[in-house]
Amino acid sequence: MMAYYARRKLPTSCLCRVSELRRQFTSASPLFFQGTSSVLSNRVPSSAPEGTRLTGCNVFKNKDEPLALADEEYPDWLWEILDPEAQQKKLDADPERKAKREWRARMRRKIKTDNFLKTMS
Template sequence: MVIGCTRLIRHIGFLKEANGVAGRRGFAVGSKSKKGSKGGAADAPKASALTKEMKSSTVFGANILKDGTDPKILPDSEYPDWLWRLLDKRPPLSELRRKKTETLPYEDLKRFVKLDNRARIKENNALKAKN
């Protein structure tokens, strides 16, 4: 019995040492800098070579294709009408509940049903969580 306990204690000690070695984190080796250069001077951002005309006529960073180019900004008449209504304020659920559902436009009625269902689901989940 004593021999079994000592083996167990040695095994636990070995596991702690192995965990200590495996749990340590090393540092990455930095790149060797050239002699005479200062550390941060090489990483300084460079001035943009884009002209004002290019900046005002192109959407930079919108290209998702490898071989594609950034899209040009078009006149407002070239974009669909729904695009200009995306940021319009829509009525919240409390305001939609105060109105009669028979007089609501179709879009507001769809929004009311969606928000009402979401509120009921949240309420039911909260009641179940309490139990």
């Protein structure tokens, strides 16, 4: 994953913020993940208070570092990205996408098994 970001020339500090958000969302209480309305009312506050300069997240040349916005100013879908239940509901609504994801996982397991068996012989 790091290689992808290195090719895209994104700063690693943005990756740290993503992993920090992932930890916050996965360690949140189960009440947080009960649907859109509960996400809006019980969501975890962001780690950067409003007006904080987000150092290392600037992707434009000759521009200032972005400032953190208030939690209410971010779109609702942003708070559902790391919610496994919301993502599963979205996946269940699209059977073609779900089948493709399952096929990929099955093929990945098969390749790993085949590679392991090749090393044994």
